Amino acid sequence: MTGSFDLPWSDPRLRIPHAEPGNRIGLFGGSFNPPHSGHRLVAEVALKRLGLNQVWWMVTPGNPLKDHANLAPLSERLDEVARYADHPAMRVTALEARFASSYSARTIDRLIRLRPRLTFVWIMGADNLAGFHRWQDWRGIMQRLPVAIVDRPGATLSPLSAPAAHSFAAARVDEACAASLASRAPPAWTFLHTPLDSTSSTALRDRPGRENPRRSATMP
Ligand SMILES: Nc1ncnc2c1ncn2[C@@H]1O[C@H](COP(=O)(O)OP(=O)(O)OP(=O)(O)O)[C@@H](O)[C@H]1O
Numbered sequence: 001m002t003g004s005f006d007l008p009w010s011d012p013r014l015r016i017p018h019a020e021p022g023n024r025i026g027l028f029g030g031s032f033n034p035p036h037s038g039h040r041l042v043a044e045v046a047l048k049r050l051g052l053n054q055v056w057w058m059v060t061p062g063n064p065l066k067d068h069a070n071l072a073p074l075s076e077r078l079d080e081v082a083r084y085a086d087h088p089a090m091r092v093t094a095l096e097a098r099f100a101s102s103y104s105a106r107t108i109d110r111l112i113r114l115r116p117r118l119t120f121v122w123i124m125g126a127d128n129l130a131g132f133h134r135w136q137d138w139r140g141i142m143q144r145l146p147v148a149i150v151d152r153p154g155a156t157l158s159p160l161s162a163p164a165a166h167s168f169a170a171a172r173v174d175e176a177c178a179a180s181l182a183s184r185a186p187p188a189w190t191f192l193h194t195p196l197d198s199t200s201s202t203a204l205r206d207r208p209g210r211e212n213p214r215r216s217a218t219m220p
């Protein structure tokens, strides 16, 4: 496992959230270091436009492609995420820490095996589409579940230029049909154009003149 893991095994956030059989669940993985209004926008857009029953904010123990030197403890990020995920259809989970894996492909495999009666969709921002071809078994992810990409400032052109978008061009679903994405057989992905939010965790961490810049995020 990568990253810090400072939760007792009894912490309920290490369990898979409850959902009813047949529910459509959006898996929104992130470092959330710290969470911000852009994350909330992604979660809300996905919930509404994909017609999901729930969005699970999956707080990663540590993105395998990122340096963890400035990564806040998992428990702290979970607490902060809870403030942004304050919505009846949103759940906050650290299940990747319990699974002892930060690789999304493994998490997805495991969830599909453990919850075969749920329908999962992977949710990510457009900047992650640009580098998606560097993720472990990224083609396998595309083959296992539908993927929704939410626009982000600076990455609006990623559906045209990203290697993953090229490889799976034939599987792209028009965003006008986004409500049907969850029920489609993978590979299937869509790009959701939305109102943009330029907030980033990096900018919040780097904000000068604060004793603890990680706590300066504006609430939604
Ligand atoms: N402002 C935003 N608009 C759209 N998507 C976003 C935005 N901020 C983050 N995301 C998406 O949310 C998920 C979690 O992002 P993450 O926690 O890495 O935040 P970040 O702001 O990108 O962090 P950092 O600046 O540290 O890289 C990723 O899929 C990312 O693409």
Ligand SMILES: O=C(O)c1ccc[n+]([C@@H]2O[C@H](COP(=O)([O-])O)[C@@H](O)[C@H]2O)c1
Pocket (backbone or CB within 6 Å): 028, 029, 030, 031, 032, 058, 060, 062, 063, 064, 065, 066, 102, 103, 104, 105, 128, 134, 135, 136
């Ligand atoms: O599985 C991988 O190889 C992989 C590579 C990069 C990122 N991810 C996951 O993508 C999600 C978004 O990461 P981040 O750091 O951009 O918030 C989070 O769940 C990461 O664990 C996963």
